[in-house]
Amino acid sequence: MDHSFDIVIVGAGGGGLFAALEAIRTNPLATVAVVSKVYPTRSHTSAAQGGVNAALANKDKDDSVELHVFDTVKGSDYLADQDAVDYLCGQAPLVVRELENLGAPFSRFADGTIAQRPFGGTVKDRCCYCADKTGHTILHTLFEQCLRQGVKFFNEFFLLSLEHDDGQCQGVVAMNMRNSSIEAFSAKSVILATGGHAKMYWNRSSNAAGNTGDGQAAALRAGIALKDMEFIQFHPTGLRKSGLLVTEGARGEGGYLLNRHGQRFMSRYAPQKMELGPRDLVARSMETEILEGNAFTSDAGSYLELDLRHLGAEAIKKKLPQIRELCMHFEGIDPIEEPIPVRPTAHYSMGGIDAGMAQTAVRGIYAIGECACVSVHGANRLGGNSLLDILVFGKRAGQEAALEAPQRKARPVSPAAVRKAADEIKSYASHERYERYGTIREEMGRTMADKAGIYRTEAKLRSGVEEIKTLRERFRHIRLFDTGTVYNTNLFQILELKNMLDLALCVTATALERQESRGSHYRNDFPVRDDQSWHKHSLCTLQENGDIRLGTGPVTMGKYSLEARSY
Amino acid sequence: MERREVSFRIYRYNPQVDRHPFYDNFKVAVEKGITILRVLNHIKEHLEPRLTFRAFCQAGICGSCAVRVNGISRLACTTQVWDVLTGSGDDPILVEPLNNLEVIRDLLVDVDPLMEKLKQNSSWVAPAIPEQQMGCKEHIVSETELEVIDSATDCILCGSCYSECSMMGVNRRYISPPVLLKAFRMNNDTRDTIGAERLQQVTADHGLWDCTHCYRCVEHCTKKIAIMEGIHRLREEALERRMTKSEGARHAQAFFDDIHDSGRLKEVTLPLRTKGVAGSLGMIPLAMKMGLKGRTPPLFMKKIPDIKHVRELYRKLEIRAVVKRHAVRQTERLQ
Ligand SMILES: Cc1cc2nc3c(=O)[nH]c(=O)nc-3n(C[C@H](O)[C@H](O)[C@H](O)COP(=O)(O)OP(=O)(O)OC[C@H]3O[C@@H](n4cnc5c(N)ncnc54)[C@H](O)[C@@H]3O)c2cc1C
Ligand code: SF4
Ligand code: SF4
Numbered sequence A: 001m002d003h004s005f006d007i008v009i010v011g012a013g014g015g016g017l018f019a020a021l022e023a024i025r026t027n028p029l030a031t032v033a034v035v036s037k038v039y040p041t042r043s044h045t046s047a048a049q050g051g052v053n054a055a056l057a058n059k060d061k062d063d064s065v066e067l068h069v070f071d072t073v074k075g076s077d078y079l080a081d082q083d084a085v086d087y088l089c090g091q092a093p094l095v096v097r098e099l100e101n102l103g104a105p106f107s108r109f110a111d112g113t114i115a116q117r118p119f120g121g122t123v124k125d126r127c128c129y130c131a132d133k134t135g136h137t138i139l140h141t142l143f144e145q146c147l148r149q150g151v152k153f154f155n156e157f158f159l160l161s162l163e164h165d166d167g168q169c170q171g172v173v174a175m176n177m178r179n180s181s182i183e184a185f186s187a188k189s190v191i192l193a194t195g196g197h198a199k200m201y202w203n204r205s206s207n208a209a210g211n212t213g214d215g216q217a218a219a220l221r222a223g224i225a226l227k228d229m230e231f232i233q234f235h236p237t238g239l240r241k242s243g244l245l246v247t248e249g250a251r252g253e254g255g256y257l258l259n260r261h262g263q264r265f266m267s268r269y270a271p272q273k274m275e276l277g278p279r280d281l282v283a284r285s286m287e288t289e290i291l292e293g294n295a296f297t298s299d300a301g302s303y304l305e306l307d308l309r310h311l312g313a314e315a316i317k318k319k320l321p322q323i324r325e326l327c328m329h330f331e332g333i334d335p336i337e338e339p340i341p342v343r344p345t346a347h348y349s350m351g352g353i354d355a356g357m358a359q360t361a362v363r364g365i366y367a368i369g370e371c372a373c374v375s376v377h378g379a380n381r382l383g384g385n386s387l388l389d390i391l392v393f394g395k396r397a398g399q400e401a402a403l404e405a406p407q408r409k410a411r412p413v414s415p416a417a418v419r420k421a422a423d424e425i426k427s428y429a430s431h432e433r434y435e436r437y438g439t440i441r442e443e444m445g446r447t448m449a450d451k452a453g454i455y456r457t458e459a460k461l462r463s464g465v466e467e468i469k470t471l472r473e474r475f476r477h478i479r480l481f482d483t484g485t486v487y488n489t490n491l492f493q494i495l496e497l498k499n500m501l502d503l504a505l506c507v508t509a510t511a512l513e514r515q516e517s518r519g520s521h522y523r524n525d526f527p528v529r530d531d532q533s534w535h536k537h538s539l540c541t542l543q544e545n546g547d548i549r550l551g552t553g554p555v556t557m558g559k560y561s562l563e564a565r566s567y
Numbered sequence B: 001m002e003r004r005e006v007s008f009r010i011y012r013y014n015p016q017v018d019r020h021p022f023y024d025n026f027k028v029a030v031e032k033g034i035t036i037l038r039v040l041n042h043i044k045e046h047l048e049p050r051l052t053f054r055a056f057c058q059a060g061i062c063g064s065c066a067v068r069v070n071g072i073s074r075l076a077c078t079t080q081v082w083d084v085l086t087g088s089g090d091d092p093i094l095v096e097p098l099n100n101l102e103v104i105r106d107l108l109v110d111v112d113p114l115m116e117k118l119k120q121n122s123s124w125v126a127p128a129i130p131e132q133q134m135g136c137k138e139h140i141v142s143e144t145e146l147e148v149i150d151s152a153t154d155c156i157l158c159g160s161c162y163s164e165c166s167m168m169g170v171n172r173r174y175i176s177p178p179v180l181l182k183a184f185r186m187n188n189d190t191r192d193t194i195g196a197e198r199l200q201q202v203t204a205d206h207g208l209w210d211c212t213h214c215y216r217c218v219e220h221c222t223k224k225i226a227i228m229e230g231i232h233r234l235r236e237e238a239l240e241r242r243m244t245k246s247e248g249a250r251h252a253q254a255f256f257d258d259i260h261d262s263g264r265l266k267e268v269t270l271p272l273r274t275k276g277v278a279g280s281l282g283m284i285p286l287a288m289k290m291g292l293k294g295r296t297p298p299l300f301m302k303k304i305p306d307i308k309h310v311r312e313l314y315r316k317l318e319i320r321a322v323v324k325r326h327a328v329r330q331t332e333r334l335q
């Protein structure tokens, strides 16, 4: 079955849903469909616990958009594009209030206004939150509003390819997961909102199983560049065993980080901000503590402690209930009584589809949210800025696509594109194949954690690139064990692995290329920022032969000029 | 680290090849601290790649992975194997798909009916603010106002209560507990404007009044939400809004009377009093179906483990019920 819409949105996380909502509200005549491989409320936006930044000035009366811009630019290690940051922070109070207006249950101050709390890397307390279920409640609110507006959902449809005709959008090809039927979705505009790709670190990742960068990989194959892929944020506090995340809110509320000598070691690395330094700095400090032997050791690896006990049972239960539950389920400890064992975990992908203010190089194709690189996060994203990013740019893309749709001519997806996708899938089953999915995926995860982790060197990255190339080669022999057509999870795993491998090559290759340290990208062999040679975005595109071509692009500056970044 | 071999008995069904569902057995060496989801992943990766189930966040927040473990609906990703061992620990752990939803394959069910019911019952806030003024200013909401709906916003739509609900077991068109919970959450949000309309929707046939008060939804909610408090509040609101003409409302009235008179619910005669003799005849098939499923009313009551808590709730309710009943009768007399 083939479909035709004015606007097709791929991804039903916070970004995709806000885009859909805004498109319908902007142009009620436009036909809008949302295609997603999971039911909307399952999307990974639900996992965001901490909150969303907006200079509402409900807490610190002297907070302002200006200060939010400054924090964001400085946090990005001056790699963010400042026009995009201005827009992000300027729109922030508006979108947060809008969400509130639509029913999001934000926590409140005693005067009934939206409550705000401190978050890492900011000079003012501006993080708005719903207890520690911010992403969950935002996602549900947006889903509810989409139901209200009658948005058409294609749930459990898997994006296979992105189609354009010489720089003009045609639509996408996707598979109905229930029956494996491959269907064309022709669209005047496509908005990609497929979320991040940090799951390529597998066990050392806080991400959901499906954060495999499918949209990014599809864009790469469609000839669209990926930007700043070397920048992967490691969150300081992943649970020791599972990598699952303990929100920065836990430190925002006053939690301590301790090494095995019982010291608040952050005093050595960020004496001012202590535990609330920016993420890259805290994660690196923790890794240093681990490497220097100051960490606790266990079967599940080295770890440090996040101590909440001094906050008291009352505060923990009221403000961090989910964290408490998480610790009990996955570590078997109660943070009211014991410190939480933590270590850094891959968490967020700053890089993604090259999209200036949401628009990609292909007319009619937009990319927003974690799959995109607009770029507002530069080399390091501030906590609470990512939910903001998906809302602000989701809304913008929805608006623009809706205004643009009536003026664009429809260029349907060609039957050949559908056939090509079908042939590829058939090939996984028909070849004489022997490689196992699980083995390749394990090796990919290990390679990424060991060779492109928190501390990087030329030697490590070089072997990282080689290993990923070998894995890509081995992938060509991967065996699809399940040849059925009813919800073939085996097939989806393989498609996701293919996407992750392509993106892993981009991450390792750009990390090798960038001979400096900036934000989340830290090179032991080039420990300082080198603005002379590297104050620029990295770009990668896919060549015919499957190799990656590297390039660079300029950074848009604004009010704030380059400065050393210290906290 | 404590470690033991555990047997798992897993429901399998691929409509493409299997004429009937069957059970597959697997033995897995499990460490203490491992969840059911980790076991399912292990089986899929090393023993049977075709095993089909949903999972996404692996952190108990996305609601994808609900299955029945030893007959009880729960999240695979937050259920520790050690907590569900039975017998001397050697009995196989039974893993099956959720009840009351069509199985698509193995442990994976079709949740579309739940989504559809959310849509039919206006499960959203319809704010008073006009479109053009969206985002201009915040509503002022007090902490106490928020507190009323706070725990209801924890719902992750995992479907566990949907699977456990005894009314769903006999009537799939029943509105279902998470949809009632959403209705409660919306109707008690100070920003919402369509409470009356929504209440009309949820009190239609197969709606609010069909709930049997069995408390199974509360007992098995994966987020420990007191769903019944929401349902009771909705019923009170329906009575306050004088939506008393329907059969369901009369049923509620009789229910309140029972509790008041004897402290017990006379389920057997309840249909007679609300539907009259002719109407009750129509309920015989339903009663038989419930009986066949072992879900006749008296059984409900026995199944609640924490009966003290329930009694206390009932006591509170009783007081409120009496007050309400008098209020309703007063207004009826005046009309
Ligand atoms: C544990 C955790 C905590 C976080 N906490 C915070 C926080 O406190 N504050 C903050 O600002 N940010 C936080 N973040 C980051 C933030 O949650 C994410 O960056 C953001 O939610 C991403 O939203 P999104 O809409 O871009 O994508 P997602 O919510 O990830 O949605 C992606 C969508 O794309 C769909 N999709 C993907 N691939 C395909 C395909 N092949 N075919 C069809 N559909 C597809 C999926 O089904 C899904 O619907 C956190 C992240 C994590 C992991
Ligand atoms: S109390 Fe009502 S809604 Fe809850 S499980 Fe029983 S019948 Fe279903
Ligand atoms: S009410 Fe509880 S059990 Fe029911 S869907 Fe929501 S979270 Fe799941």
Ligand code: FES
Pocket (backbone or CB within 6 Å): B054, B055, B056, B057, B058, B059, B060, B061, B062, B063, B064, B065, B066, B075, B076, B077, B078
């Ligand atoms: S996998 Fe998300 S709730 Fe279990």
